[in-house]
Amino acid sequence: SSELTQDPAVSVALGQTVRITCQGDSLRSYYASWYQQKPGQAPVLVIYGKNNRPSGIPDRFSGSSSGNTASLTITGAQAEDEADYYCNSRDSSGNHLYVFGTGTKVTVL
Amino acid sequence: QVQLVQSGAEVKKPGASVKVSCKASGYTFTSYDINWVRQATGQGLEWMGWMNPNSGNTGYAQKFQGRVTMTRNTSISTAYMELSSLRSEDTAVYYCARGPMATIFDYWGQGTLVTVSS
Numbered sequence: 001s002s003e004l005t006q007d008p009a010v011s012v013a014l015g016q017t018v019r020i021t022c023q024g025d026s027l028r029s030y031y032a033s034w035y036q037q038k039p040g041q042a043p044v045l046v047i048y049g050k051n052n053r054p055s056g057i058p059d060r061f062s063g064s065s066s067g068n069t070a071s072l073t074i075t076g077a078q079a080e081d082e083a084d085y086y087c088n089s090r091d092s093s094g095n096h097l098y099v100f101g102t103g104t105k106v107t108v109l
Numbered sequence: 110q111v112q113l114v115q116s117g118a119e120v121k122k123p124g125a126s127v128k129v130s131c132k133a134s135g136y137t138f139t140s141y142d143i144n145w146v147r148q149a150t151g152q153g154l155e156w157m158g159w160m161n162p163n164s165g166n167t168g169y170a171q172k173f174q175g176r177v178t179m180t181r182n183t184s185i186s187t188a189y190m191e192l193s194s195l196r197s198e199d200t201a202v203y204y205c206a207r208g209p210m211a212t213i214f215d216y217w218g219q220g221t222l223v224t225v226s227s
Contacts, residue, residue: 030211030212031212032212033214035154042218043146043204043217044217045212045214054215086153086154088154088212089212089213090212090214091170095168096168096211098170098212099156100153100155102153103154
């Protein structure tokens with residue numbers, strides 16, 4: 001079973017803001033990274049570290065963390081943001097081992 | 110440009126092994142870890158393990174300990190993931206991903222479908 005828990009699904013109206021959360025004990029000590037995956041495609045890194053975006057990722061994507069919860073916020077959601085989103089962090093042992101969250105399906109209405 | 114190109118789809122019988130390759134180009138192969146992630150149809154991402162192409166050191170998720178082996182051939186910039194004692198639940202798309210730092214997988218292969226069926 002995953003050590004990082006996400007809500008299975010969220011919806012957001014076009015142009016509005018949505019926050020996706022990821023909960024787990026390891027997040028008290030380590031940052032999460034976030035991945036977007038569209039059907040039939042490989043995942044894409046959208047946020048890493050404290051709040052860093054790879055080149056080419058729109059600035060409407062941002063990350064934050066508090067206690068055992070990491071969050072990915074999409075401010076002004078676009079139709080192309082409809083996808084599955086996964087968090088990733090170290091596992092609870094803190095070793096050089098990682099785990100993905102359970103995933104959140106984001107629907108843009 | 111950075112590219113990870115994986116080998117083609119495989120069909121295996123239960124109990125067999127599969128070896129998936131991941132050929133890197135566009136960067137120094139030995140400078141970044143290679144991670145392996147799988148995804149069963151309609152399911153989430155599952156991290157399997159990492160390999161340091163420079164040292165050959167590896168780290169495997171507990172679930173796959175004893176069944177997975179990650180290796181490399183630095184002369185051809187290629188990483189390999191071998192999974193043994195296959196069962197139907199191993200049917201999934203397997204991805205390789207470059208890992209510049211912990212939890213950061215910045216480039217991904219196209220995925221390799223492994224089907225386990227009798």
